[in-house]
Amino acid sequence: MGAMKNYLLTLLQQCSEEQFGQDAVEYAIVSGAVTLTYDLQTDLKAIMGEPGKPETGRYSEFIEAYQRVCHENQETLAASYEASGLLEEILRPVPLAKSV
DSSP states (O other): OHHHHHHHHHHHHHHOSSHHHHHHHHHHHHTTSSOOOSOHHHHHHHHHOBTTBGGGSSHHHHHHHHHHHHHHHHHHHHHHHHHHTHHHHHHSOOOSSOOO
């Protein structure tokens, strides 16, 4: 198990220095959009493309798909806040100091 975890962390770090990019690649793996071979160079090429040819990879596709999912989740969360009345509670003004 430790070897798989280390492999995944190494792969994610190689794909992107940014957390959002790493999250997008992880989402692609978990959702089945990419299947790992556990050969680092093969997996990097499948995700990022051939060196110097990023258009041969699927990284941009994974970023866009993850952005859509995040946006959908934000909309769902906002709708649930509004339906439950929580949004009104969150936005209600609160005085900074109590009157004595």
